[in-house]
Amino acid sequence: MDKYPLIGVSIIAVVLLVLGSLTNVVGYQSVKSTPQPDSTLCAVDTYERYPQSGISYSPVEWDRVFGDQSSYGFSVYEDSDGDSVLTGRINHDIVLIKTDINGNMVWNRSFDSGLNDWGCCVRQTMDGGYIVTGAVDSYHDMFTFSHVGLLKYDHQGNLLWNRSMKFGGYSDGRYVLQTSDQGFLVLGSTSIQYSVLLIKTDAMGHEQWNRTFGSAKSDYGISLAHAADDGYDVLVQSIYYYPYNTTFWLIHIDENGSELWNRTIPTVDRWISSMNPTDDGGYILVGEYYYSKTSSSDAWLMKINANGYEEWNRTYGGPLCDSGSSVRQTPDGGYVFTGYTGSIHWYDPYTLWVVKTDAAGIEQWNRSILSNLSGYGSVVIFTSDGMFIIVGSFDSKIWILKLANEPPHMKRRVFLFGSITHLETEGVFLTFQAHNILLVQFFPIKINHYIGNEYVTISQNYTGILRPKFIACLCRM
Numbered sequence: 001m002d003k004y005p006l007i008g009v010s011i012i013a014v015v016l017l018v019l020g021s022l023t024n025v026v027g028y029q030s031v032k033s034t035p036q037p038d039s040t041l042c043a044v045d046t047y048e049r050y051p052q053s054g055i056s057y058s059p060v061e062w063d064r065v066f067g068d069q070s071s072y073g074f075s076v077y078e079d080s081d082g083d084s085v086l087t088g089r090i091n092h093d094i095v096l097i098k099t100d101i102n103g104n105m106v107w108n109r110s111f112d113s114g115l116n117d118w119g120c121c122v123r124q125t126m127d128g129g130y131i132v133t134g135a136v137d138s139y140h141d142m143f144t145f146s147h148v149g150l151l152k153y154d155h156q157g158n159l160l161w162n163r164s165m166k167f168g169g170y171s172d173g174r175y176v177l178q179t180s181d182q183g184f185l186v187l188g189s190t191s192i193q194y195s196v197l198l199i200k201t202d203a204m205g206h207e208q209w210n211r212t213f214g215s216a217k218s219d220y221g222i223s224l225a226h227a228a229d230d231g232y233d234v235l236v237q238s239i240y241y242y243p244y245n246t247t248f249w250l251i252h253i254d255e256n257g258s259e260l261w262n263r264t265i266p267t268v269d270r271w272i273s274s275m276n277p278t279d280d281g282g283y284i285l286v287g288e289y290y291y292s293k294t295s296s297s298d299a300w301l302m303k304i305n306a307n308g309y310e311e312w313n314r315t316y317g318g319p320l321c322d323s324g325s326s327v328r329q330t331p332d333g334g335y336v337f338t339g340y341t342g343s344i345h346w347y348d349p350y351t352l353w354v355v356k357t358d359a360a361g362i363e364q365w366n367r368s369i370l371s372n373l374s375g376y377g378s379v380v381i382f383t384s385d386g387m388f389i390i391v392g393s394f395d396s397k398i399w400i401l402k403l404a405n406e407p408p409h410m411k412r413r414v415f416l417f418g419s420i421t422h423l424e425t426e427g428v429f430l431t432f433q434a435h436n437i438l439l440v441q442f443f444p445i446k447i448n449h450y451i452g453n454e455y456v457t458i459s460q461n462y463t464g465i466l467r468p469k470f471i472a473c474l475c476r477m
Helices: 005-020
Strands: 031-033 044-049 060-066 072-078 084-090 093-099 105-111 116-124 130-138 147-153 159-165 171-178 184-190 195-201 207-213 218-226 232-241 245-253 259-265 270-277 283-291 296-304 310-316 322-329 335-341 351-357 363-369 375-382 387-394 397-404 410-415 420-426 429-434 438-443 454-458 463-466 471-476
Touching (some): 072 375, 072 387, 084 130, 084 387, 093 147, 093 397, 105 147, 130 184, 147 184, 147 195, 171 218, 218 270, 232 270, 232 283, 283 335, 351 397
Parallel strands (some): 072 116, 116 171, 147 171
Antiparallel strands (some): 084 093, 093 105, 130 147, 130 171, 171 184, 184 218, 218 232, 232 245, 270 283, 283 296, 296 310, 322 335, 335 375, 375 387, 429 463
């Protein structure tokens, strides 16, 4: 017996995973394989796409990459044409890009203040044009001496006006809504007392009033939504100690910006990235749940009602670091979120990830989109043709993808080295008959927390069923 059988086989497993798993998407179908004799048995549990009913199925309808290094996509909106309009940053400028339903670029526009600029949020306006908010006039980067930027474009992408609103220090706009009087409400943050900033403008972007909200700590505006009573709900983050000693609270304001009530959202070891309204008048929140003992994380969803009280929360992920950045409700009452996973492709800690759940937050399927370079999803929307548009980053470039809204049709690939008579995967079970005494090592996918490696000893001439959770290395004793 080799002195270190697990080390060698584990290396083989990782190499095979790198070579064999070009597209990772969760899904299960029975597949039989014939073993190769006279070597240590190693079963690597991965997934790949396969044709169903003679039709080649791909989860990605199309994808496009824009910009060069240090380019980022932060927001996307489906407009009245059914096209996608995104904003972000390319070459230190705010960028606005419109693509058609097939991903072809219709036009692109950039705005340069002469310094560093970022586009953080885009929405279509009542006149068919577009409104963008972000940070402009930054002397160094996004978080140094910037102003709140507000830019209005017509439907063809022509810039009609831009406003730079100065509040001292660092200030930015992170979210924008059009109001019933055709003006705009901008949510952002300012380094003056590290407060949340809310700005109301008229239809031409001229400030009418502003409000600040905050605690004794550093506060940031995360999200903004219309409320049923013609007021607004504002999601605020208070940082006591970065990154996970934070408090989140929901502030309900009237149309004039006066606070009516607020609720603290319990978030021990949790981080909220975004919030979006649900059909019942409540909200769905997405972010990250951090495990300090293992320095790992899960993506995390929380459903709250219209009054800010929790209804349920769930975590999603594997043994390493996973995170959610944007979530939307889907027409079936469920939810879809995007972010990144580091638990599926061990050699790539940032892989764009999409998870679909039912109305109670129970996972229905998930997909990881392997780019061979680090990638992640920043925002996801559900489109009028029943698909998903995701904007994020790929190799520090803007990445936009369109995905089908259906469970992926996949087969399980199992790599074999060993002396056995039968090996089959059925659902999430591994069935085999061994001629040798085998030590089975599992690298598990985490459900609620990391549970460590698991080992099972299989006796000689044993026929059995195991449930592999991610990768199983079966090493001859």
